[in-house]
Amino acid sequence: MTYPNWLSQRAYLTGNQLALSFGKNEWTFSEVNELALDYAGKLAHFGITQHSRVALLSKSNAEAVFVIYGCMQIGCEMVMLNERLAGAELAYQLEDAGVDRVFADAELIEKVAGAQPVSFDELKLAKPAVFPLKTEWAKQQTISIMYTSGTTGNPKGVRQTAENHFSSAVSSALNLGVSPDDVWLCTVPLFHISGFSILMRSLVYGMGVRLYGKFDAAVCADELSKGQVTHSSMVGVMLEQVLREIEQRELRVSPRFKQILAGGGPVPVSYLQRAEAHGIQVLQTYGMTETSSQTTTLQTADAKTKLGSAGKPLFLYQVKIDGAQAAGEHGEILIRGPQVTPGYIGQFKDRPVLVDGWLATGDIGYLDAEGFLFVVDRRSDLIVSGGENVYPAEIEKVLMAHPAVREAGVCGMPDDRWGEVPAAFVVLDAGETAEQLPAFCRSQLAGYKVPKTFRVVGSLPRSASNKLLRRELKKWL
Amino acid sequence: MTYPNWLSQRAYLTGNQLALSFGKNEWTFSEVNELALDYAGKLAHFGITQHSRVALLSKSNAEAVFVIYGCMQIGCEMVMLNERLAGAELAYQLEDAGVDRVFADAELIEKVAGAQPVSFDELKLAKPAVFPLKTEWAKQQTISIMYTSGTTGNPKGVRQTAENHFSSAVSSALNLGVSPDDVWLCTVPLFHISGFSILMRSLVYGMGVRLYGKFDAAVCADELSKGQVTHSSMVGVMLEQVLREIEQRELRVSPRFKQILAGGGPVPVSYLQRAEAHGIQVLQTYGMTETSSQTTTLQTADAKTKLGSAGKPLFLYQVKIDGAQAAGEHGEILIRGPQVTPGYIGQFKDRPVLVDGWLATGDIGYLDAEGFLFVVDRRSDLIVSGGENVYPAEIEKVLMAHPAVREAGVCGMPDDRWGEVPAAFVVLDAGETAEQLPAFCRSQLAGYKVPKTFRVVGSLPRSASNKLLRRELKKWL
Numbered sequence: 001m002t003y004p005n006w007l008s009q010r011a012y013l014t015g016n017q018l019a020l021s022f023g024k025n026e027w028t029f030s031e032v033n034e035l036a037l038d039y040a041g042k043l044a045h046f047g048i049t050q051h052s053r054v055a056l057l058s059k060s061n062a063e064a065v066f067v068i069y070g071c072m073q074i075g076c077e078m079v080m081l082n083e084r085l086a087g088a089e090l091a092y093q094l095e096d097a098g099v100d101r102v103f104a105d106a107e108l109i110e111k112v113a114g115a116q117p118v119s120f121d122e123l124k125l126a127k128p129a130v131f132p133l134k135t136e137w138a139k140q141q142t143i144s145i146m147y148t149s150g151t152t153g154n155p156k157g158v159r160q161t162a163e164n165h166f167s168s169a170v171s172s173a174l175n176l177g178v179s180p181d182d183v184w185l186c187t188v189p190l191f192h193i194s195g196f197s198i199l200m201r202s203l204v205y206g207m208g209v210r211l212y213g214k215f216d217a218a219v220c221a222d223e224l225s226k227g228q229v230t231h232s233s234m235v236g237v238m239l240e241q242v243l244r245e246i247e248q249r250e251l252r253v254s255p256r257f258k259q260i261l262a263g264g265g266p267v268p269v270s271y272l273q274r275a276e277a278h279g280i281q282v283l284q285t286y287g288m289t290e291t292s293s294q295t296t297t298l299q300t301a302d303a304k305t306k307l308g309s310a311g312k313p314l315f316l317y318q319v320k321i322d323g324a325q326a327a328g329e330h331g332e333i334l335i336r337g338p339q340v341t342p343g344y345i346g347q348f349k350d351r352p353v354l355v356d357g358w359l360a361t362g363d364i365g366y367l368d369a370e371g372f373l374f375v376v377d378r379r380s381d382l383i384v385s386g387g388e389n390v391y392p393a394e395i396e397k398v399l400m401a402h403p404a405v406r407e408a409g410v411c412g413m414p415d416d417r418w419g420e421v422p423a424a425f426v427v428l429d430a431g432e433t434a435e436q437l438p439a440f441c442r443s444q445l446a447g448y449k450v451p452k453t454f455r456v457v458g459s460l461p462r463s464a465s466n467k468l469l470r471r472e473l474k475k476w477l
Numbered sequence: 478m479t480y481p482n483w484l485s486q487r488a489y490l491t492g493n494q495l496a497l498s499f500g501k502n503e504w505t506f507s508e509v510n511e512l513a514l515d516y517a518g519k520l521a522h523f524g525i526t527q528h529s530r531v532a533l534l535s536k537s538n539a540e541a542v543f544v545i546y547g548c549m550q551i552g553c554e555m556v557m558l559n560e561r562l563a564g565a566e567l568a569y570q571l572e573d574a575g576v577d578r579v580f581a582d583a584e585l586i587e588k589v590a591g592a593q594p595v596s597f598d599e600l601k602l603a604k605p606a607v608f609p610l611k612t613e614w615a616k617q618q619t620i621s622i623m624y625t626s627g628t629t630g631n632p633k634g635v636r637q638t639a640e641n642h643f644s645s646a647v648s649s650a651l652n653l654g655v656s657p658d659d660v661w662l663c664t665v666p667l668f669h670i671s672g673f674s675i676l677m678r679s680l681v682y683g684m685g686v687r688l689y690g691k692f693d694a695a696v697c698a699d700e701l702s703k704g705q706v707t708h709s710s711m712v713g714v715m716l717e718q719v720l721r722e723i724e725q726r727e728l729r730v731s732p733r734f735k736q737i738l739a740g741g742g743p744v745p746v747s748y749l750q751r752a753e754a755h756g757i758q759v760l761q762t763y764g765m766t767e768t769s770s771q772t773t774t775l776q777t778a779d780a781k782t783k784l785g786s787a788g789k790p791l792f793l794y795q796v797k798i799d800g801a802q803a804a805g806e807h808g809e810i811l812i813r814g815p816q817v818t819p820g821y822i823g824q825f826k827d828r829p830v831l832v833d834g835w836l837a838t839g840d841i842g843y844l845d846a847e848g849f850l851f852v853v854d855r856r857s858d859l860i861v862s863g864g865e866n867v868y869p870a871e872i873e874k875v876l877m878a879h880p881a882v883r884e885a886g887v888c889g890m891p892d893d894r895w896g897e898v899p900a901a902f903v904v905l906d907a908g909e910t911a912e913q914l915p916a917f918c919r920s921q922l923a924g925y926k927v928p929k930t931f932r933v934v935g936s937l938p939r940s941a942s943n944k945l946l947r948r949e950l951k952k953w954l
Contacts, residue, residue: 004795004814012848013789170647174682179654204792205651312490315681318481337481371489 002136003162006203007033007069018183018208022062029206032069039070041128046101046118050075050134053145055094057081057112058105060190060213063120065199067103068190072143075134079145079157080191083108084388084446089155091115093147096346097157139163144196145345148289149391157345160193164292167338168197169204171314175297176231176259176283183208185223185232187215188387194233194263197293221245224280227254235264235387236271237419239282243274253278261285261294264384264419265375266308276300286310286375290359292339295319296373309372310365313337319373322360327369330376334358381470383412383420388448390422392470395451398444399424404432409460410451411473424451425473427459479613480639483680484510484546495660495685499539506683509546516547518605523578523595527552527611530622532571534558534589535582537667537690540597542676544580545667549620552611556622556634557668560585561865561923566632568592570624573823574634616640621673622822625766626868634822637670641769644815645674646681648791652774653708653736653760660685662700662709664692665864671710671740674770698722701757704731712741712864713748714896716759720751730755738762738771741861741896742852743785753777763787763852767836769816772796773850786849787842790814796850799837804846807853811835858947860889860897865925867899869947872928875921876901881909886937887928888950901928902950904936 007029010019015030027035048054054076058064071078079097081090083105094102094115102117109119141162147155184201186209188194202209210229212219220242223229234242239262246253259281267284275282281300287293296319298311313319317337324331340359344351353359362379383390392410399408407427412420426434434454441450461472484506487496492507504512525531531548533555535541548555556574558567560582571579571592579594586596618639624632661678663686665671679686687706689696697719700706711719716739723730736758744761752759758777764770773796775788790796794814801808817836821828830836839856860867869887876885884904889897903911911931918927938949 003793009792013792170651173650173655174647175657177654177656178650179656180652206792315486315490315683316480 001139003139003166005073005133005135005137007036007073008133008135010203010206014180014206017180017206019202020062020065020209020211022065022211025062027062032066035066036069036073037133038128039066039123040073040131040133042123042126043067043070043074043076044129044131045126046123048074048076048101049131052076052100053079053097055079055081055097055099055102055112055115056104056191057083057090057102057108057117058120058190059083059107060186060195060211061105062211063124064105064190065209065211067120067123068196068199072137073133074131075137075141077142077145077159079147080196081112082147082189082191082446083111084448085111086443086445087111087114088444089446093155093157096147096155097145098346137162139166140342146191146193146196146289148389149394154347155394156348156351158289158341159343159345160196160289160292160341164339164341165197165200166204167316168292168294169201171316171337171339172201172294172297173205174315176261178205178207179230180206182230182258183210183228185210185212185220185229187212187220187238188233192387193287193289193293194387198233217241217245221249221251224253224257225251227256230256230258231261233261233263235384235419236262236267237386237417239267239275240271243271243278246278247274253280255279259283259300261297263287263294264387265378266310269304269307272303284310286373288361290341290353290361291335291337292341295335295337295339298372302372306368306372308374309368310375311373312371313373319367320358321366324366328366330364330366333361333363333365333373333375335361381411383410383422385412385415385420385422385448386418388446390420390449392422395422395424395441395445395449396468398441399426399437401444402437402440404428404436407460409468409470409473411470411477413452413477415452418448421452422449423473423477424454425457425460425476426454428456478616480616480643482550482610482612482614484513484550485610485612487680487683491657491683494657494683496679497539497542497686497688499542499688502539504539509543512543513546513550514610515605516543516600517550517608517610519600519603520544520547520551520553521606521608522603523600525551525553525578526608529553529577530556530574532556532558532574532576532579532589532592533581533668534560534567534579534585534594535597535667536560536584537663537672537688538582539688540601541582541667542686542688544597544600545673545676549614550610551608552614552618554619554622556624557673558589559624559666559668559923560588561925562588563920563922564588564591565921566923570632570634573624573632574622575823614639616643617819623668623670623673623766625866626871631824632871633825633828635766635818636820636822637673637766637769637818641816641818642674642677643681644793645769645771646678648793648814648816649678649771649774650682651792653738655682655684656707657683659707659735660687660705662687662689662697662706664689664697664715665710669864670764670766670770671864675710694718694722698726698728701730701734702728704733707733707735708738710738710740712861712896713739713744714863714894716744716752717748720748720755723755724751730757732756736760736777738774740764740771741864742855743787746781746784749780761787763850765838767818767830767838768812768814769818772812772814772816775849779849783845783849786845786851788850789848790850796844797835798843801843805843807841807843810838810840810842810850810852812838854948858888860887860899862889862892862897862899862925863895865923867926869899872899872901872918872922872926873945875918876903876914878921879914879917881905881913884937886945886947886950888947888954890929890951890954892929895925898929899926900950900954901931902934902937902953903931905933
């Protein structure tokens, strides 16, 4: 129940192939493996072993990749911190995860100042210590941990094992196809599964990654036209901006470019049509942190007849609707397969992930007569804002902690740039105003989670059992 | 530790895609799945359950594929009988395997007359019985069993599990690449792992198979030029004949055609050069029944600088040389990975397959400084004749059973058509001649195993420990 060490195997099998590019620099798999071994020694210098759990806080850059691969060589667990989170949010994750060490990019280190972090600069200068090289990796070994919220509002740390990542990479290859000269354009964050899974595919396929620190539509449009990349991952709003660049500058998309994998909810049909006009295949996908990326994917050929569908499962996966007896019946979406996390860490470590072998996603959907999945309601009224998941309950919890707030409700509001942004409704104590709330939220929450509007209301819409009805809030907008 | 049922999953995900063609007929994955379910019911009619072991004796045709897929739907084990074997050889395998039923193609049924076989015609007419459909397949479930000889001369039944076949298909995809519109030309026997693995790749990839009853160089050359197929499996002698057809008829190989996977020993460089001139990539591969097809593969780009090499392992696999401390040292080739059989059945069922987790192949080889594998001596002086493995010990055992023979030694002899053919050296009792030996061998052995020459000698070359030195015999030719 092991894999050969992915990094050393890649260096052995396709050592001269492109593994990574960032800025003007490129590295082959042999070079990346050497750097990973060097970084593993540096991590060992700080006492990191295969039994350690570390947290990484970084922007997307080559050094972050080397630290990630160094951790894989050591065999430790990595908590991937979201650089956009507020200090309080990061502190919660570090405490919940009980990490042995925090390693942070110099630019971001202030955010985790309380956790005695080691900066990437300090790590880079460390004298490598000897460590036992793992020639094989256990399938059940946790590689990455990512925090995701849910109904509770308290983020849960999700384990992603070697088998989770491997299954995800292989299932994707069997669906999209794979070629030894594929290169994936990565402008999505490495701390999210969307970006991290690109690195995992790189190692499993021997595929190059062209990495960028952040998304820039003009740069992406250039990449698609230059012919160096074959794939990319985007959410709908990113795709639209790239298409606009291509159209305005009258660029020609290279015939070498194959596919865009689009997550974060259905892509409007007008985007699909514009993409098609430029020869770009867009595959819409449905997945989550707990499923280590894609679980279902909608083929380009089906996109127009199955508008709004998330497609069909990948080869190794199964999807069913809880309680549904026939096509079209709505219910909770259940997922089964080797991509599903074995569980959480920290305070949720005993919470079972599977019920009778199936992951209960909390999302509501249905399968049509041909077995295409339609997601009707994202779990916990999830707001997807520019590719980031925003959970209303988490924002409501912060608002409720403010002394002036009696009740709070948050829902998504349409936004041209981000797709959706959060909007807050609050019931205040007599004589109070909402004036202090934006600043209060900013001190507690990542910027993209801070509501763009705060409306003071007399009461919130609630069900008979007093449950907040967030869908009703949407109608008030 | 399960897979979704490959057949129903394929029908669900890519039901309208080509699964199989034979003669003028074509079937999609949905059609193949329906036929497999129908055949599973017919098998159930004959009492076959998931706990059964059946033997199949057939030429390569569509019906054989439906019976194989029907067995997979039932979940029984299939002993794949080689149609070229003599009756005595088949009887040995059936007895050793202790099969519940034998199903045979009408044309071949006489060969297994003693085993009360059910003909494919009878099976086809049977009224399907109800059987429990397996929606998931255990990874450790044995799908196929193939007999292979070795040092002992007694063929051993090798288990090939769902995981063995899946790992093999996925590792091959990660090496060669895979595309949703790939189609594999299959002219190698389905009862060998070379052909059976094409069916397994078909199900795992959703890939079409163009199946032929036998190899015909002219037909293959047509297929390569017509653009309907992307891949094929051949041994060197087949490749040469196809190249000759292409050259003589001045055919143009379709740009859609990608790769030929060439097993059965190194392909002469002149063939590689001729293939290259026609835009055909040839990937030489080393594998065996115990490794469910390819374990190492030599990339086309390396073929000229690494003449005679079997290449490097596929991503999930490891290869090492027993006892070797440095590059270039010779020793037994050891193999590790999820493609390696869990073991044998029948009289060899307790024989351990793995030593410390590694399969000892019996083959001698070395790894060069860059990790390329070179096979120096095939196990038991294996003779590869037109893609069939011929074990000298098995032929020697038959010869020794003849009353006139005192000692026998067999080795491979170069042959223009088959690559190699067996040659026998015998020490006879005084006054005897070799006259009766050809007919005697034909009554006991498949035609391709019958020596093409019988030389009477005074003694055989032996080592100090009296072990037959078959390599010395080669020098006598």
